[in-house]
Amino acid sequence: MRKLSILVICAVCLLLSSCSPRDFLTRRLAADLIANSDTFRAVQPLELHTGIVPNKEYLSPLYLALQHRGWITGAVAPCPPALAPPPCWGITLTPLGVDTFQTLIAPGDAQKQSFNIPAARRELIAITGIAKQGGLADVEFVWKWTPLNEVGAVMYSSDTRYRSAASFRSYDDGWRVVEANARPGQPLDNALRNAEPAQ
Numbered sequence: 001m002r003k004l005s006i007l008v009i010c011a012v013c014l015l016l017s018s019c020s021p022r023d024f025l026t027r028r029l030a031a032d033l034i035a036n037s038d039t040f041r042a043v044q045p046l047e048l049h050t051g052i053v054p055n056k057e058y059l060s061p062l063y064l065a066l067q068h069r070g071w072i073t074g075a076v077a078p079c080p081p082a083l084a085p086p087p088c089w090g091i092t093l094t095p096l097g098v099d100t101f102q103t104l105i106a107p108g109d110a111q112k113q114s115f116n117i118p119a120a121r122r123e124l125i126a127i128t129g130i131a132k133q134g135g136l137a138d139v140e141f142v143w144k145w146t147p148l149n150e151v152g153a154v155m156y157s158s159d160t161r162y163r164s165a166a167s168f169r170s171y172d173d174g175w176r177v178v179e180a181n182a183r184p185g186q187p188l189d190n191a192l193r194n195a196e197p198a199q
Helices: 002-018 027-035 061-068 095-101 150-155 188-193
Strands: 044-049 051-054 072-077 088-093 114-133 136-147 161-171 174-177
Touching (some): 027 136, 027 161, 044 150, 088 095
Antiparallel strands (some): 072 088, 114 136
């Protein structure tokens, strides 16, 4: 009897040690894998050009929002051949814009006419569904932008929710989110690019 109970305990220990938490794709595991992926954690930069810009760029939502805040100003300017057709605009930061952007621009970029500003990062709200088929799974999730600064708050509302779906694959060491093109399914970077507002 004693040998049988020792044998049962050993068998249970072996079974438990062979299963890792990553062997079962749960909502919690999916959330951890998505939220900790390099693609999801990447900071969303905002690219700003000063100097001469084409009309199409000047009328973009970014430039209109920056004008509305009083951070940039534009004046009609002659178009260089590379930016034709006219009109073109000479964009400059206003004194208020200089104050706002000064701490956000990398020190080496201060004199450049084009610079990137870290604007927002993604925040996972919830996993809304998992569809598994063998060693593949599609995971639907809801996320939002979290602005990193005043400029990010102008362009990325933290109130808007987005719905995306990402592919997962089961490997010998557990489930992984597909971050680059694999055979079937949609990689995470495409899922985030093709996100739709959640209802």
